[in-house]
Amino acid sequence: MKEIMVILVSAILVDNFVLSKFLGICPFLGVSKKLDSAVGMSLAVIFVMALATAVTWPIYDSVLVPNGLEYLNTIVFILVIAALVQLVEIVLKKYVPALHRSLGVYLPLITTNCAVLGVTLLNIEEGYNLAHSLINSVGAGVGFLLAMVLFAGVRSRMESAKITKSFDGIPITLIAASIVSLAFMGFSGVVEGIFKV
Amino acid sequence: MEGIMTPVIIVSVIGILAGVILTIAAKYMAVPVDERVTDVRAVLPGANCGACGFAGCDEYAEKLVNEGAAVNKCTPGGGDVAKAIGAVLGVEAGEVVPMAAIVKCSGVCGKTSYVMDYQGPQTCEACNFFYQGRGSCSHACLGFGDCVDVCQYNAIYIENGIAVVDKELCTGCGMCARACPNLLIDIVPATSNVYVGCSSTDKGAFTRKVCSAGCIGCKKCEKTCEYGAITITDNLAGIDPAKCTNCGACVGVCPTKVIKSLVPQAQEATA
Numbered sequence: 158m159k160e161i162m163v164i165l166v167s168a169i170l171v172d173n174f175v176l177s178k179f180l181g182i183c184p185f186l187g188v189s190k191k192l193d194s195a196v197g198m199s200l201a202v203i204f205v206m207a208l209a210t211a212v213t214w215p216i217y218d219s220v221l222v223p224n225g226l227e228y229l230n231t232i233v234f235i236l237v238i239a240a241l242v243q244l245v246e247i248v249l250k251k252y253v254p255a256l257h258r259s260l261g262v263y264l265p266l267i268t269t270n271c272a273v274l275g276v277t278l279l280n281i282e283e284g285y286n287l288a289h290s291l292i293n294s295v296g297a298g299v300g301f302l303l304a305m306v307l308f309a310g311v312r313s314r315m316e317s318a319k320i321t322k323s324f325d326g327i328p329i330t331l332i333a334a335s336i337v338s339l340a341f342m343g344f345s346g347v348v349e350g351i352f353k354v
Numbered sequence: 355m356e357g358i359m360t361p362v363i364i365v366s367v368i369g370i371l372a373g374v375i376l377t378i379a380a381k382y383m384a385v386p387v388d389e390r391v392t393d394v395r396a397v398l399p400g401a402n403c404g405a406c407g408f409a410g411c412d413e414y415a416e417k418l419v420n421e422g423a424a425v426n427k428c429t430p431g432g433g434d435v436a437k438a439i440g441a442v443l444g445v446e447a448g449e450v451v452p453m454a455a456i457v458k459c460s461g462v463c464g465k466t467s468y469v470m471d472y473q474g475p476q477t478c479e480a481c482n483f484f485y486q487g488r489g490s491c492s493h494a495c496l497g498f499g500d501c502v503d504v505c506q507y508n509a510i511y512i513e514n515g516i517a518v519v520d521k522e523l524c525t526g527c528g529m530c531a532r533a534c535p536n537l538l539i540d541i542v543p544a545t546s547n548v549y550v551g552c553s554s555t556d557k558g559a560f561t562r563k564v565c566s567a568g569c570i571g572c573k574k575c576e577k578t579c580e581y582g583a584i585t586i587t588d589n590l591a592g593i594d595p596a597k598c599t600n601c602g603a604c605v606g607v608c609p610t611k612v613i614k615s616l617v618p619q620a621q622e623a624t625a
Contacts, residue, residue, distance in 0.1 A: 221364075224364065226364060229361055236368055236372060239372075240372030240373075240375070240376055243376055244375065244376060247376070247379045250383070251384075252383075317480055319475070319476070
């Protein structure tokens with residue numbers, strides 16, 4: 158149980174995918190303008206991260222490792238995730254149209270998202286077993302959601318702020334992102350403190 | 355040779371497998387898209403203004419085809435679009451009443467004044483949060499142009515501190531009416547040319563104190579109107595567009611000149 162909590166807390170706060178590992182910056186900057194689209198995108202990311210891990214981990218364990226092809230993990234994972242997201246989209250469209258309408262826009266964006274690929278690769282690198290990998294993936298997704306929601310709040314405040322012309326738009330967004338990221342750096346060491354690892 | 359063949363074969367097999375699964379899935383789980391939805395969507399203006407009451411043109415097109423929504427809901431598109439939709443779906447178009455926005459405030463610079471030098475975020479919404487806005491009249495147009503920002507047809511602009519509608523360009527979609535924090539903008543039939551340029555429900559004496567162009571609720575217009583189209587509620591005159599004939603009698607008697615006619619004086623004489 159303690160191990161699970163350690164994995165979850167570090168995935169959400171300490172090693173936050175967006176703000177500490179700098180993965181998935183594209184949707185972080187692109188879809189964080191409005192709170193509801195930020196939440197929609199994040200939920201889709203959590204879903205795809207868990208699903209991608211559930212598929213790529215067994216493939217790595219049962220196909221790549223026995224053949225001594227661990228070095229092929231990146232290319233195989235890209236292939237599998239891309240196909241998987243497409244499949245999910247088709248299935249959702251057919252059987253759960255309501256969910257497809259709310260997630261649908263974001264699914265193609267996720268196909269090539271580095272955060273999703275990153276979480277599957279890092280699971281392997283950390284040597285997690287399947288259960289721990291899944292927990293880490295969900296934690297990473299929730300961390301993504303947290304970062305998106307926080308940043309959507311920051312951005313909505315920036316909308317009504319008077320910003321010098323030369324900083325308006327992307328520059329001030331990047332500066333704000335770096336400050337939010339700095340705040341998350343404060344979490345380093347938290348896990349060791351709480352769980353006495 | 356074997357060393358290089360294994361990875362090639364494995365990656366190819368995974369790729370082909372994924373391709374086959376996707377092909378099969380695409381074939382067996384294809385959702386038929388009604389061609390009429392695409393056709394109807396093509397004739398809609400595509401402004402996604404929401405005047406029809408649906409989330410956007412896409413949803414309206416879908417509702418038209420699948421749930422039989424009325425074809426005359428698109429105010430910006432008007433009769434032409436209704437006819438075009440009717441042609442695609444094979445139903446009678448019905449009539450579309452052209453609508454236009456009016457701004458119910460006449461507090462231009464000089465008629466009313468500001469009570470503060472507001473320096474906060476330059477939007478009506480933010481300014482209105484702050485002690486009900488910067489004007490001495492709490493019902494006044496704030497003049498930051500939230501309505502101008504949402505208008506997709508450049509039909510509304512700020513002149514002399516208040517919003518003004520260009521009736522030629524206005525399609526009556528109502529986006530400005532929803533954006534105004536003081537609810538100053540009304541959507542009325544485009545044919546009704548006489549309107550009350552004030553929203554103040556304050557007592558007449560107070561209104562007169564803060565603005566020389568406000569409705570003071572004197573009831574002169576109510577008594578003058580032959581058609582019973584004007585009623586005073588909460589110290590404010592209101593015109594019922596269904597009864598109003600645009601005769602302009604009320605315009606003449608209004609002591610603060612807050613009832614306005616959009617018909618130029620010269621034309622009015624001949625009409």
